[in-house]
Amino acid sequence: MHSPDPHDADDDLPLLYQVVYCSRAAAGIDDATVDRILEAAHRNNPQHGITGLLVFGGNMFFQWIEGPRAHVRRLMDTIKADPRHDSVVELSDTEEVRERVFPDWSMELVTPDDIREVLLDAQRDIEDPRSAQALGVLLAQLQAGPLAAHPRG
Numbered sequence: 001m002h003s004p005d006p007h008d009a010d011d012d013l014p015l016l017y018q019v020v021y022c023s024r025a026a027a028g029i030d031d032a033t034v035d036r037i038l039e040a041a042h043r044n045n046p047q048h049g050i051t052g053l054l055v056f057g058g059n060m061f062f063q064w065i066e067g068p069r070a071h072v073r074r075l076m077d078t079i080k081a082d083p084r085h086d087s088v089v090e091l092s093d094t095e096e097v098r099e100r101v102f103p104d105w106s107m108e109l110v111t112p113d114d115i116r117e118v119l120l121d122a123q124r125d126i127e128d129p130r131s132a133q134a135l136g137v138l139l140a141q142l143q144a145g146p147l148a149a150h151p152r153g
Contacts, residue, residue: 013128017069017095019076020138023085025059033084034109041107050075051102057112061085064138066102069095091141099128101135115142 034056045051050067063079065072080088101122102108110118116139123135 013097016066017072018066019093020091022062023088045106053108055115098130
């Protein structure tokens with residue numbers, strides 16, 4: 001009889017490319033503009049296999065994007081060329097076989113006040129240790145980054 005190999009579980013998981021970035025919002029960015037960004041993401045991301053979350057607060061964007069490498073890189077090129085973003089800085093990028101962290105979110109808006117709890121919930125619910133580790137790195141970056149100092153509303 002064949003014993004289950006714990007590595008066989010990887011066969012069911014996709015190869016995902018993930019980018020986490022932050023940027024400064026250009027002058028004049030308001031909630032209506034962010035709503036339009038989300039509408040475009042909800043319209044376009046599912047057909048490209050992209051999921052993730054977007055945080056907007058304190059004139060900063062912070063985003064986690066995951067999906068096929070070619071589609072995520074194309075989206076990052078679009079973001080970097082978008083005049084609504086200034087100073088786009090990629091904080092991390094990885095490609096590995098793992099489960100999606102945000103499988104049902106074509107792009108979800110999370111407030112700066114809620115992001116820590118959202119990431120901690122995702123970390124508790126995730127089964128794949130690599131995804132849990134990626135969330136831990138993101139939490140550490142968030143604690144040290146510009147959104148950490150965002151005042152509570």
